[in-house]
Amino acid sequence: MTSVDLEFEQLNSTVDALRRSISNRLMYGVGKDAVTAQPRDWLHAAELAVRDRLVARWMKTTRQQYEQDVKRVYYLSMEFLIGRTFTNALLALGIHDEVRDALAGLGIDLNTLENLEPDAALGNGGLGRLAACFLDSMATVGIPGFGYGIRYEYGMFRQTIVDGNQVETPDYWLRAGNPWEFPRPEVNYVIHFGGSTVRHGDRTEWIDTEHVNAMAYDTVIPGFATTATNTLRLWSARATDEFDLSAFNQGDYRRSVEAKNTSEHVSRLLYPDDSTQAGRELRLRQEYFFVSATMQDLIRRYQRTHTHFGRLAEKVAVHLNDTHPVLAIPELMRLLVDTHHLPWDKAWKLVQQMFSYTNHTLMPEALETWDVEMLSRLLPRHLEIIFDINADFLKQVGEKFGRDVDLIRRISLVDEYGQRRVRMAHLAIVASHTVNGVSKLHSQLMTQNIFADFARMYPDRFTNVTNGITPRRWLSQASPKLSSLIDERLGPRWRTDLFELGRLREWRDDPEFSKAFHDAKFASKVRLAARAKLETGAIIDPNALFDLQVKRIHEYKRQLLNILHVIVRYNRIREAPEKAWTPRVVMFAGKAASAYKMAKTIIKLINDVAEKVNNDPLIGDRLKVGFIPNYGVSVAELIIPAADLSQQISMAGTEASGTGNMKLALNGALTIGTLDGANIEICDAVGRENMFIFGHSTEEIDALRATGYRPRRIYEENPELKLALDQIRLGHFSPDQPHRFYDIFHTLVDWGDHYMVLADFESFDKAQADVDAKFLDKEAWTRSAIENVAGMGIFSSDRTIAEYAKHIWHVEPLSVTS
């Protein structure tokens, strides 16, 4: 490698310099002039001009990481729900206003361009968004790290609502190109599948495999107000053979590209429908594809500056975001033992010093397992390695606890009941030095329930790191009005030290601040109302209480509890329209997994109820119901700042943490919620008097189940609830198809009501009455809203990342000098 001192043009960020850069990039980067340029071309040109200013920082950070031979974090996640990058980069670089003015000088409106950028929707929900917040915080705090994942060509499906039903269309987010990524064709690894294994003495070889290439695409992740940046490296599948030329020459065009297409499916789509065998197999291929490329990349990077593996664990921490990347464990063992000829014990020791794992669910049915038969077909060598790890592990269990057959059966990495399956969470725990839950409650329940045996086996292995969110995106970017109000009082430091917000308490009783706060929130409500009118024609009054439940549609999150209460409210208003009702707009948003029938039926019910309520002249503005389509990061940034009320109503013990709850509270919404996940810690931070807590606690849920829960009795004894449920059952909201919601009714009343919706209804109703009363007292409401914002310091993902860095990864922030 030669090293030449290159000369660069100095890129200033004055308005003039930016205007010239954007014009240059339009001409030389996009290939258009001002006459032919479409808005999208201007966006592209502006993005390139901003990107140029990021790249210098990126190079510098990367170089200093090498020079200082720092320990690096590899954050492995199947999902990164990043959303848009443009505005985020402008704020990180501190050039938002300059770029706005530069564009204005060219006759272009920044805001219009911002809304043209497609979301990078490479994730489903909370887990993927957490990974995106972590990248932002790692860069901002200066933790040397990489995100590693898959460059899905099609992100999360786009949701439209047609006749009240969810309709899914492909999200081809790369159509117009992605200026934030750099293709790295030279960073390319071969990924093997199938074949079989042979032993040569004490060596094993994996032979007769099929292959696909993994090619890297790098996205630069800017830190906020720092020169430090990080890299998100995403893998894209490339066929090892472009196409079958002889088939092509014989005119068989379809066969000529068949193999190429099949192998490249691996990075085509986020979460193929796993209700079919083919879908599950593709998902397993995806998981292996990305961790194999990542582990090969890790070893290559380490070997560039080290001659033997002795210091590997000092230089590398590998973090597993849930179990999806767990195959990284047997893959690294395979590479170290089979390819680099390390002794098994030495390799295993390194692995255990490097890996850590975050669990994201307490629901046993949501823990990932893989069919042994499928593994033996696709990854025969890895299955052998897993069996070997299991044999050693079960031996240790025996040494510690004696011959306890039941324990062995429960704790084994292989589930032997029925069709044999590998339990990925068990493998993750055995191989990791640290396992964490994502809220205090979740971490505690984790060691009491699903992993109780492991907690006895490895009492020091388990810990808690409560989730967080990045205040840059979720307050500074999403809510400009509220942010500038906070800036006026506190200055801008809260963006990197969120505890600063605590000082807002000084002004909670100050009428002037209270009014300004109320006005800032009101502006976000007006913004949302204007968008709703523009896009759907719906008229909503920003003076009404905006009540939001926005998150994936899932029975455990209990959108049904919310809509049941809407129906009861509707009936009550019809009974006595003259009473003083607190006007409400109840909004839902969220996607249902494409194979999850019940979730889709819930969406239809919400829309059918909305249709009825919104068109009832007796109801008027007292109650409106809306379903906002295509929930994603950008939609969240629009609607979360407009919320007065945040619904966080999962059955206690089911929501591991939640992060939507944090975003809403940070934007001054009051929470109506159960004592579940991070709601409990939010309650500690903002004060119970500033929330509406209701429902059974985890202990009470357990007790109720143990004594025999009888939902039908609740149905029979509460006439208003009975009426609402009967209306659902008898087609009151679906006269065109009276039995449409039969399953919903019976799930709640006759089939056990697994998520205890009816058990919590009465308490929910009381809490809702408190909400209505409090909203009429504007001052009291605003004071509580201020208390919510003020208490959110601890929920910055900077705090979360600092805890991971200190207690789990053992890495220090890098000081990037300029």
Ligand SMILES: *Cc1c(COP(=O)(O)O)cnc(C)c1O
């Ligand atoms: C924060 C976020 C989530 C997670 O929301 P929860 O309420 O915690 O389930 C899901 N999707 C998007 C787009 C988000 O921004």
